Amino acid sequence: GAERFAETLRRLQVGEQLAIILDGVVYSAPAISESAKQAAQQGWREVQSSLTITGKFTFDQAKLLAVVLRSGALPTEVGVLEEQTVGPTLGSDSIRRGTMAILISFIMVLLYMVLYYRWMGLVADAALILNMLIVFAALRAFGATLTLPGIAGLILTIGMTVDANVIIFERIKEERRTGKTARASIVGGFAKSMSALLDANLTTIITALILFSLGSGPVEGFAITLALGVAGSLFCALVASRLLLETTGIGEHIPVKVQAQA
Incomplete structure (x- = not known):
């Protein structure tokens, strides 16, 4: 390359221009x-060492x-390995159906949590809405x-967010059955569910990062x-849900079923 460049310079006259072109x-x-x-x-060695x-x-x-000078032209041509054509109607229809799936699953989960967990279900719904906004x-x-x-990832995020709250709520109910106060049950429930939530969510985040990088x-x-959804669900479950339970008085509505003593 350097020798060919030196030959080109020898053929040109002083004052002529040499264009630097890439692609x-x-x-x-x-x-x-x-x-x-x-x-x-x-010679080319002198050109290489002194040309400015x-x-x-x-x-x-x-x-x-x-x-540009360091890069030069690509050594090989870029070829198409695979080509798929999706019509605009098909693409927009798929996006519309996917969006509808998110809305339906979102509404059904909101209703289920309220019907099953009552007041605590409202906390889970608030955490889910906050996570979607995040x-x-x-x-x-x-x-x-x-x-x-991406829509599929959001639908999975809805399930992960609710799952985290379900684990916490069940732990709180277990603590409440032992006769503890509402506040003590909330503290104990979050403490006992912390390790399970961290393990499940962090492993999912690591898997997602590997998928993104490779x-x-x-x-x-x-x-x-x-x-993003799993990280947000972890924050909403451990921070937002706990804050709502402790500050709104919803924890007082947790049903009390004290275990019978033998």
């Missing part, structure tokens, strides 16, 4: 100087030109686009929504 884009066209011509006559490009460049322009805000902040795999396209969309 069809001209980044610079410096004029051949007398010193460059003399270096070319001495002078001009009125900004720092960013000089940095870009250096990158996920959508994060996606918007990252400039991510919601795709079908996957591409649809896999990345699923992984990022899943990771």
Whole structure:
């Protein structure tokens, strides 16, 4: 490469321009100087060691030109390995159906939690709504686009958020059955469910990060929504739910069924 460049310089006259082109884009066209011509006559080693490009460049322009000179053209052509065409009607219909699936599952989970856990179900519903807001805000902040795999990750997030609250609530009810006060039951329930929640959610987040780093396209969309959703569910379950139970007095409505003593 250096020898061919030196030969090109030897053929050009002083004052002629030599364009620097990458992928069809001209980044610079410096004029051949007398010193460059003399270096070319001495051989490619002299060109490689002494050739410089002078001009009125900004720092960013000089940095870009250096990158272009180091990069050069791609050694091979880029080929298409797989091509799929999805019509706009099919794509929009799939997104619409996916969005409808999120809404239906979201509403059904909200209703189920209230019917089964009563007042504590309202806490779980508030945590779920907060988690969805966190996920959508994060996606918007990252400039991510919601795709079908991303919708699947959101639906899974709904289940993970509710599952965390179910574990906590059942632990609280167990503590309440032993005769403890509502506040003591809440503290004990969260303490006993902490390790299980951390293990389950952290392993899921690690898996999602591996999928994001090794996957591409649809896999990345699923992984990022899943990771954001699980991280948000962990925060909402351990922080938001506990805060609501302790400050709103809902913990006082936990049913008391003291275990009979033998």
